[in-house]
Amino acid sequence: MANIILTSLLSMGGLGLVLGGGLAIASKKLAVETDPRADAIVEALPGANCGACGYPGCSGLSKAIVEGKAPINACPVGGAKVAAKIAEIMGVSDTGSADDKKIARVLCQGDKSKAKNKSEYHGVMTCKAASMVNGGPKGCAFACIGFGDCVKVCPVNAITMGENGLPIIDEEKCTGCNLCVKTCPKMVIALTPGKNEVHVRCRATMKGKDTRAVCSIGCIACKQCEKVCPFDAIHVKDNVAVIDYEKCRNCMLCVEKCPTKSITAAFPTRKKAVIIEEKCIGCTLCAKSCPVNAITGEVKKVHVVNQELCIGCGICIEKCRKDAIKMVRETQGKCDSCEACAASK
Amino acid sequence: MAKELFFIIIGAVFVNNFVLSRFLGQCPFLGVSSKTETAVGMGMATTFVLTMTAVAAYFLQNYVLAPYGLEPFLQIVSFILVIASLVQLVEMVVLKISPALYNAFGIFLPLITTNCIVMGAALLIPMYKYNLIKSIALGLGAGLGFTLALVLMSGIREEMEFHDVPEALKGPAIVFITAGLLSMIFLGFTGLVPLG
Numbered sequence: 001m002a003n004i005i006l007t008s009l010l011s012m013g014g015l016g017l018v019l020g021g022g023l024a025i026a027s028k029k030l031a032v033e034t035d036p037r038a039d040a041i042v043e044a045l046p047g048a049n050c051g052a053c054g055y056p057g058c059s060g061l062s063k064a065i066v067e068g069k070a071p072i073n074a075c076p077v078g079g080a081k082v083a084a085k086i087a088e089i090m091g092v093s094d095t096g097s098a099d100d101k102k103i104a105r106v107l108c109q110g111d112k113s114k115a116k117n118k119s120e121y122h123g124v125m126t127c128k129a130a131s132m133v134n135g136g137p138k139g140c141a142f143a144c145i146g147f148g149d150c151v152k153v154c155p156v157n158a159i160t161m162g163e164n165g166l167p168i169i170d171e172e173k174c175t176g177c178n179l180c181v182k183t184c185p186k187m188v189i190a191l192t193p194g195k196n197e198v199h200v201r202c203r204a205t206m207k208g209k210d211t212r213a214v215c216s217i218g219c220i221a222c223k224q225c226e227k228v229c230p231f232d233a234i235h236v237k238d239n240v241a242v243i244d245y246e247k248c249r250n251c252m253l254c255v256e257k258c259p260t261k262s263i264t265a266a267f268p269t270r271k272k273a274v275i276i277e278e279k280c281i282g283c284t285l286c287a288k289s290c291p292v293n294a295i296t297g298e299v300k301k302v303h304v305v306n307q308e309l310c311i312g313c314g315i316c317i318e319k320c321r322k323d324a325i326k327m328v329r330e331t332q333g334k335c336d337s338c339e340a341c342a343a344s345k
Numbered sequence: 346m347a348k349e350l351f352f353i354i355i356g357a358v359f360v361n362n363f364v365l366s367r368f369l370g371q372c373p374f375l376g377v378s379s380k381t382e383t384a385v386g387m388g389m390a391t392t393f394v395l396t397m398t399a400v401a402a403y404f405l406q407n408y409v410l411a412p413y414g415l416e417p418f419l420q421i422v423s424f425i426l427v428i429a430s431l432v433q434l435v436e437m438v439v440l441k442i443s444p445a446l447y448n449a450f451g452i453f454l455p456l457i458t459t460n461c462i463v464m465g466a467a468l469l470i471p472m473y474k475y476n477l478i479k480s481i482a483l484g485l486g487a488g489l490g491f492t493l494a495l496v497l498m499s500g501i502r503e504e505m506e507f508h509d510v511p512e513a514l515k516g517p518a519i520v521f522i523t524a525g526l527l528s529m530i531f532l533g534f535t536g537l538v539p540l541g
Contacts, residue, residue, distance in 0.1 A: 007413045015409065015423060019430040026434055030441040 037089055038062045044085040046077050065090065073101070076175050101194035102176035104158075104169055108188040109201045109262065110143040111164035115215040132187040139214035142204040144188045150180035197250045197269050198243060200225075202262040205238040212260075219262040225254035230291030230313065234263075251311035253292075271312035271327040273305045279324035286316035286325060352538045353475075360538055363462045363541060364494040365524075365531040370462035374494060375520055376455070384499035385492070387453045388474045392456045392488025394432055395466055399484025401427045402467035403477050408427025416471070424467045431456045462491055 030135040041062035049057035053074045055064055064070035065086060072090055073083035108115075121130050121137040127149040130136050136145045146165035158173035159180060169180075171194070181189045188203060200219060204211045208220035221239040233247035234254050241254075241263065255265040273295075275286075287293075294310040297303030305316075305325075317325045363369045370391075405427055410416045415423075436454050442445045447454075457463060466487045470480045501523055510519050516530045 004414065008415050008419055011409055011415060012419060012423065012426075015405075015426060019426060023430055023433055023437075026437050030437045032440050032444075245462055 023189060023293055034253050035063075035066045038066045040089045041065055041086055044078075044082055044089060045075055046082065048077065050077060075179065079175060080172070091344065102191045103171050103174045103194045104176065104178070104180050104189050105169070105192045105199055106169060106173075106188055107190050107199065107201050107203055108142070108166070108186075109217045109264070110138065110140055110142040110160070110215045111166045112146075112308065113164065115143045118214075128183075128185050131181045136186070140204055140211070140218065141206075142186060142188070142189050142202075143215065144184075144186060148186070149183050150189060153179045153183045155179065193245050195250075196243075196248055198248055198252055198255060198265040200234070200241045200243055200263050202240060208240055211239070217260055217262055222258055222259060224257045224259065228253045228257045230311075233265040240326050250317075251291075251313040253311055269329070271329055272307055272310045273314070273316055273325050274328050275303050275305055276324045276326060277302050279322045281322055281324070283321070285321070287321045288317050289319040291315065298345065350478065351419075353479055353482040354486035354489070354540045357483055358490040358493060359531065359534040360536075362490040362494055362531050362534075363465060363487050364491055365528040367465065368528075369465040370460050370491060373456065373460055373522075374491075374498065375443070375517070375524065378495050378498040378520075379502055381496060381499040381503060383453075384495040388488070388492025388495045390453045391457055391460060391462065392485065392489050394435060394454075394460075395463055395488040395491075396484040397435060398428055398463050398467050399470060399480040400477070401431055402470050403475070403480040406471040411471070419521055420471070421464075424464060426518060428463050428467065430456050462487055494527070498524065501527075531537075 008299075014317055039062075040060075045058040047058055047123075052274050053061045053070065053076065055061040055070065055074075058075075058173070059226060061070060061074060065072055065074065072086045072092060073080070075082050075086075116139050117137045118139040119134070119137050121133065123129055123133065125147050126148045127136075130145050132148060133147050135141045136143075138145060144166055146161065148159075148161045150167050151159045151161050155177060156172075156173050156175055158170040158175075158249065160170075162168045169189075176191055178191055181187075181191055192199060202211075202215075202217070202219035204215070204218045206214075208222065211218040211220050219236075219240045221241070223235045223236050225234045225241050226236055230251065230253070231247050233244045234241055234243070234247070236242075250265070250270070252265040252267065253271055255263045275295075280297075280302045282297060283296070284299055284303070287295040287297060287303060291313060292309050292311055294306045294308075295303050295316060297304065302304065304321040311326065315325060317327065357363065361367060364371070370406065373387060373391075378384050393508045402424060405423060406416070406420075410420060410423065432455065436447075439454070466484055470483060473479075473483075475483060497521075502520065505523070514522070
C-alpha cells in the first residue's frame, strides 16, 4: 500500500517536474520578442476576452492597437477609462474618444406637457405594445411614447426615464451599442457623432400646421434654420429639419433662431475665437472668412473678435496662416432655455 | 497493417465520429460552428493537438502508468496534466515557427485544452491497446471526424440564416435539433467497418 502511494507520488511529481521544467525551458528558448506595450495594454484591458471589439480576445486587440490598426478607444467595454490608460501606454495624450464616439440621443422633446395624448392607453406597458394600438397614445405619431423600452434594453444603464416621460441618456455612460436605437418602435433615438452638439429633436414629417396641433415643441418646417446656417448644414426635408453632421460646425445659430425650440444645443460647450495679439499681422484673411462678420480690423493692424457676434465655428482658425487665433470655451452661457445652461450659470 | 490503419481512421471519422456518435466535444461543436471559416480553423487546430496527444498518451500509458500499476486512479489526472502542457508547448512552438499559423488558430488553440475529444481519444488508446502507429491514426481520425462534423454543421447553420425558422425554435433550439438529425444520419455508417 505504502509502495503504491510512494510510486504514485514520485511518478506524478516527476511528471509534473518534467513537464513544468520542459515548459519553462521551452518558454525561454522559444521566446518571441513582443512589444512590451502590447503586454501593458493587455493588463489595462478588462480581460474578459468578450470579442466585442471585433478582435479575437484582449490580446488580439492589444496587438492591433500597438500596430496602429485599431484606435486606442476600440474596447467598447472599458470605455473612456480604459482608453485613457491605453493612451498613456501608447504615449498619446488625446484619447480621441469624444471625437470618434457615437452617442445615442433622443430626437424628441414631446414630453407629457408638450405633446398631448390623443387617447388613454391601458395595456401592456411597453412602447412596442402601445405603438401597435393605433400608433400609440401620443397625438403625434412620431413622438416618444415614454414607457421605457430603451431603459430596459440599455446594457450599461445609461438611460433613465425622466419625470416628464422622456428618456434621459447619460452621454458619458453611453457606449453607442445601438441597442436602444433598434428597440425604439418610434425610432426617436438615433446614433449621432459625439462631437456634434446641435441636434434637431423632432422627426415629425407632418405639415407644420399639423405638427403644431399635436406638439408645442415640434419642427414646423419654417426653414429659418436653413436660412441662418452659414455652412449649408441644415435642410428641411419632408417637413422636418435635418442636420448634415459632416457639415455642422456647432455654431448654434439655428438653435437661437428656431421659433419652436425644436433644435437644441449644449450652449456651455460653445467656443469663442480669440486673437493672439503678438502673432497677428493684420492680413485680414480671418475677417474676410468670418460668416457672421465678427472680426474687424484694418490692414496690418491687430484684429479683434467681437465676442458677442462670434459663433465659434472655427473657420478663421483654418484660414489664419500665423496660428494667431485660438478657441476658448465660453465661460457664461447665453441662453437659459435648457437645463444645461441654467445649471452652469 | 495498412488495412487496419485505414479502418481505424475511417472508423473514427464516420462510424464512431467523436461528435456525432460518441457525443464528445459538444461545446465547441455548437459554439464554433456558426461560420465555416472559423470551423475549419478550429478543426485543423484540434486535429493537430489530437495527433500530438495520441503520441503522448501512448508513451505515458505504456512507460509510466502501466509498468507501475498506477493506471486505475492516476490515468485521468496525468492525462489532463500532459494535455494541458502539450497545448501550451504547441502554442509556443507554433508562435515561434509560424506566426501566421498562430494568428489563424487565434483563441482556438488554448481552448482545445478543455476539449473533451482530446481526453476521450487519450483514454481510448489504452482501452483498445493500440500501438504507437495505431494511436496516431486514431488521433488523426478523431480530429478529421471532428473537423468534418464542425464543417457540416457550420455549412447548415450558414444556410439556415436565410430561412424562416419558427420563432420558438430560433437560436440554440434549432441548432440542437439539427445536431440530432446529423447524428442520426451518421448512424447510417454503422457496419461500414468492424467495430473496435
